[in-house]
Amino acid sequence: MAELSNGVNRRKVGSMGRIIEGLEGLWKGFGTTLKHLFRRPVTEQYPEYKRKLPPRSRARIILTRDPDGDERCVACYLCSAVCPVSCISMQSAEREDGRRYPRWFRINFARCIYCGLCEEACPTLAIQLTSDFETCEYDILTLVAEKEDLLVDHGGKNKEYNFYRYAGVTMVGDKGTHINEDKPIDLKSNLP
Amino acid sequence: MENWIVGMIVLFIKLIVILAGLLLLATYLVWVERKLLARLQVRYGPNRAGRFGLLQPIADVIKLVTKEDTVPEGADRIIFLVAPAMSAATALLIFAVIPLGGSIHLLGRPVPLVITDLPIGLLYIFALSSLSVYGVALGGWSSTSKYSLLGSIRSVAQMISYELAFVLSIVPIVMMARSFSLVDIVNAQAQCPFVLKQPVSFILFFLSAMAEIKRIPFDLPEAENELVAGYHTEYSGMRFGLFFMGEYITLVVLGALVTLFFWGGWWGPFLPPLVWFLIKVLIVVFFMIWVRGTLPRLRYDQLMRLGWKVLIPVALLNILATGAFLLGTK
Numbered sequence: 001m002a003e004l005s006n007g008v009n010r011r012k013v014g015s016m017g018r019i020i021e022g023l024e025g026l027w028k029g030f031g032t033t034l035k036h037l038f039r040r041p042v043t044e045q046y047p048e049y050k051r052k053l054p055p056r057s058r059a060r061i062i063l064t065r066d067p068d069g070d071e072r073c074v075a076c077y078l079c080s081a082v083c084p085v086s087c088i089s090m091q092s093a094e095r096e097d098g099r100r101y102p103r104w105f106r107i108n109f110a111r112c113i114y115c116g117l118c119e120e121a122c123p124t125l126a127i128q129l130t131s132d133f134e135t136c137e138y139d140i141l142t143l144v145a146e147k148e149d150l151l152v153d154h155g156g157k158n159k160e161y162n163f164y165r166y167a168g169v170t171m172v173g174d175k176g177t178h179i180n181e182d183k184p185i186d187l188k189s190n191l192p
Numbered sequence: 193m194e195n196w197i198v199g200m201i202v203l204f205i206k207l208i209v210i211l212a213g214l215l216l217l218a219t220y221l222v223w224v225e226r227k228l229l230a231r232l233q234v235r236y237g238p239n240r241a242g243r244f245g246l247l248q249p250i251a252d253v254i255k256l257v258t259k260e261d262t263v264p265e266g267a268d269r270i271i272f273l274v275a276p277a278m279s280a281a282t283a284l285l286i287f288a289v290i291p292l293g294g295s296i297h298l299l300g301r302p303v304p305l306v307i308t309d310l311p312i313g314l315l316y317i318f319a320l321s322s323l324s325v326y327g328v329a330l331g332g333w334s335s336t337s338k339y340s341l342l343g344s345i346r347s348v349a350q351m352i353s354y355e356l357a358f359v360l361s362i363v364p365i366v367m368m369a370r371s372f373s374l375v376d377i378v379n380a381q382a383q384c385p386f387v388l389k390q391p392v393s394f395i396l397f398f399l400s401a402m403a404e405i406k407r408i409p410f411d412l413p414e415a416e417n418e419l420v421a422g423y424h425t426e427y428s429g430m431r432f433g434l435f436f437m438g439e440y441i442t443l444v445v446l447g448a449l450v451t452l453f454f455w456g457g458w459w460g461p462f463l464p465p466l467v468w469f470l471i472k473v474l475i476v477v478f479f480m481i482w483v484r485g486t487l488p489r490l491r492y493d494q495l496m497r498l499g500w501k502v503l504i505p506v507a508l509l510n511i512l513a514t515g516a517f518l519l520g521t522k
Contacts, residue, residue, distance in 0.1 A: 029486045029487065030482065030486050032486075033232045033482060033485050033486045034482070036231070036232050036234045037228075037231050037232055039234055041230070041231065041234050041235045041236045042235065043235045043236050044232050045236070052312065
């Protein structure tokens with residue numbers, strides 16, 4: 001076994017050996033492609049077969065509803081503030097029972113980069129990204145979506161979550177009636 | 193007098209049939225290549241335009257014809273326009289001497305299935321393959337663009353290097369057939385195809401013809417990832433289509449030459465001669481596409497080394513050996 005200067009042990013291959021190696025390489029290469037000729041192609045034909053996307057895929061944006069049926073969005077402007085391309089705009093208004101809601105809510109899908117920051121910022125889990133990516137249009141002006149286009153009737157990814165049962169102004173009970181909230185401490189019971 | 197007129201009419205019919213057949217074959221060869229190459233790479237080829245993508249070449253032709261025809265600003269206009277035509281024309285002209293079969297009898301007279309059986313048919317083919325270098329050289333030069341120039345310089349160097357091996361590998365065939373006429377060469381293989389008697393010649397011819405056509409593994413001059421597109425970078429629309437067609441027609445020409453010189457042309461049992469010829473040409477085409485799907489391309493210096501240091505000496509030795517053998521067995 002010859003030892004090269006960098007310490008690697010290498011068997012010296014004669015010229016006949018090199019020819020055999022070359023032919024062997026060719027044989028294996030051609031054999032592989034011939035086998036491929038009789039294999040079923042691995043392409044997924046798109047419109048006939050649509051692959052199911054993972055649940056965290058970030059495509060079209062929706063506004064979701066409570067399990068009680070109210071719209072979750074309270075027009076806090078957090079998603080609009082965090083949006084890197086400023087594609088969300090809205091205006092808040094207050095209902096008679098004191099709950100805020102967006103009077104109008106507009107997303108410009110021509111600017112949206114589908115980053116998902118608005119979904120992360122939303123405190124009530126109202127704005128969510130779904131896996132519906134086939135939203136192409138010929139006319140760019142039809143890509144501006146209003147609240148009617150975005151609001152859906154279900155709860156999206158978290159069907160049982162109602163923000164106002166965990167935090168915020170209590171609407172259905174007294175202080176201490178939120179989930180995971182401690183009862184208010186009675187100061188007078190601490191007196192010596 | 194009327195003999196002469198009938199002869200002219202038969203000639204025109206042969207011309208039209210061969211031209212139309214050749215163009216149709218070249219067009220559908222594009223389809224065959226794309227589908228076959230795709231299957232070798234475990235994917236479907238084009239399958240949306242028409243059933244199995246059969247209308248894809250038509251869609252491509254329509255696209256090319258309706259594209260804007262750009263001529264670069266500093267380009268030498270006349271040469272720019274003529275170059276693709278030269279490429280396609282030299283390829284088509286080779287078919288003037290290729291025999292597709294023996295003689296058939298029409299209207300009581302024997303009609304040889306070849307447009308013209310020149311006694312020096314082989315020299316004519318070599319002359320035309322040398323002329324085809326012009327189309328490449330002029331195309332790259334007149335485009336006045338760096339990539340085109342580099343691509344065409346490399347193409348020209350490659351083509352003229354392999355020209356020598358191309359010609360030298362056929363010399364033993366001529367020695368054995370005792371004639372330059374293609375019909376005589378095919379008839380000399382009636383007992384035994386030359387591939388069995390001259391295997392070295394066969395391999396040399398195949399390699400040098402693949403390099404002449406600039407097919408993988410010898411396609412560095414037009415490789416997309418090296419030179420944008422080599423000498424046809426600046427061509428758009430139907431001019432590019434002409435270069436493209438020229439390439440596929442030379443592919444068919446190569447198939448025809450291999451079958452004529454080595455595989456016995458149209459000889460074969462049971463089926464009519466024309467069908468055998470087509471089958472053999474298609475086998476060569478399949479093999480070329482198979483090679484394209486399997487091998488990586490040779491670097492330019494490896495390519496030149498192969499042509500000058502390996503193929504030409506082996507071809508010369510082959511000629512010596514054939515000559516010695518023929519003298520010895522006289």
